[in-house]
Amino acid sequence: MVSGLVMAYQFGTNWSGFSQFAGSITGPLLTYEVLTAFFLEAGFLGVMLFGWNKVGPGLHFLSTCMVALGTLMSTFWILASNSWMHTPQGFEIHNGQVVPVDWFAVIFNPSFPYRLLHMSVAAFLSSAMFVGASAAWHLLKGNDTPAIRRMFSMALWMAVVVAPVQALIGDMHGLNTLKHQPVKIAAIEGHWENTPGEPTPLTLVGWPDMEAERTRYALEIPALGSLILTHSLDKQVPALKDYPKEDRPNSTVVFWSFRLMVGMGVLMIFLGLASLWLRYRRRLYHSRPFMHFALWMGPSGLIAILAGWVTTEVGRQPWVVYGLLRTRDAVSAHSTLQMSISLLAFFVVYSLVFGVGYIYMIRLIQKGPQPAETPTAETDGRPARPISAVGESLEQEKRE
Incomplete structure (x- = not known):
């Protein structure tokens, strides 16, 4: 999801020639992906990751299924666009730009x-x-x-x-x-x-x-x-x-x-x-x-x-x-200097994001599968910090 956001901007900033030529096809396909899949994934991802002991098992399972469904729907639209770039059909070219004439042929290309x-x-x-x-x-x-x-x-x-x-x-x-x-x-x-x-x-x-x-x-x-x-x-x-x-x-x-x-x-x-x-x-x-x-x-x-x-x-x-x-x-x-600065900025930011995510995933793996706990009446209803999903267990292991 994070890398997909950046790629959407790069179509305009780094690939303007491509966007001008094929934007009438790739633009709608990516829009369909956002409308049908992105918000579905984003809405349920937090519940799936951090709601194990905060919501009922039925709702948590539903959230997991919705994230999986959203991911598959994203895959459908993104690969439809990518595949069209490999085997283009269902279009005509007018004034140096691609114009779709058959969306079924565009999506279900060879x-x-x-x-x-x-x-x-x-x-x-x-x-x-x-x-x-x-x-x-x-x-x-x-x-x-x-x-x-x-x-x-x-x-x-x-x-x-x-x-x-x-x-x-x-x-x-x-x-x-x-x-x-x-x-x-x-x-x-x-x-x-x-x-x-x-x-x-x-x-x-x-x-x-x-x-x-x-x-x-x-x-x-x-x-x-x-x-x-x-x-x-x-x-x-x-x-x-x-x-x-x-x-x-x-x-x-x-x-x-x-x-x-x-x-x-x-x-x-x-x-x-x-x-x-x-x-x-x-x-x-x-x-x-x-x-x-x-x-x-x-x-x-x-x-x-x-x-x-x-x-x-x-x-x-x-x-x-x-x-x-x-x-x-x-x-x-763009000049070589501009692209180098942009690439370096992306490298630094994504290294930090990936590093934090990597540490979090390793701590989850170390914790292992745990039995679900039924929320008690003493909880104040406020969501805990994401890292707390593994923090308490590890601290308890250290004390033992």
């Missing part, structure tokens, strides 16, 4: 369903990894309670079921990208040219060299690239040399960001499979090496999400609106 599913499932997986890591930390500390076991078990079931589903969604998203942004796939694979009559190999690792137009130190598996990317051995994947240099994204960046994302996904699948084996052996809550593994997997979901967005956004360069507006034409006319 890449939107795949991007919405991929990002939503990624968010669920990221949450599961974080919850599982929190439970693993408590189990390693000897805090083996039914609530902690339930946290651990639920998170690992998510890894078992959802991680393979995410891989399938990613495969479908890749096929869609191959159809609409083939040069992005070529950059992701570090694939420079095809040999006539031969299927495309899959490059496992290597170092794409944009100047030399080849991938150095490439470790390849013959024909597997065609099989994975086109589901056929008779088709070839488009190559980077098929496109002008000025239209190619930075292959070095997206090559490795994509592999980082996939690597995190493979580890999540392995975590789920290992948990099934330990459940069968009745060792799930007693295997300390596995608990350490689950603990270290805590940030894996967030790492995968960030790497995926780097792949998506760097991979569409040099375009802001794919095939229509280049990045160099979308930025505002």
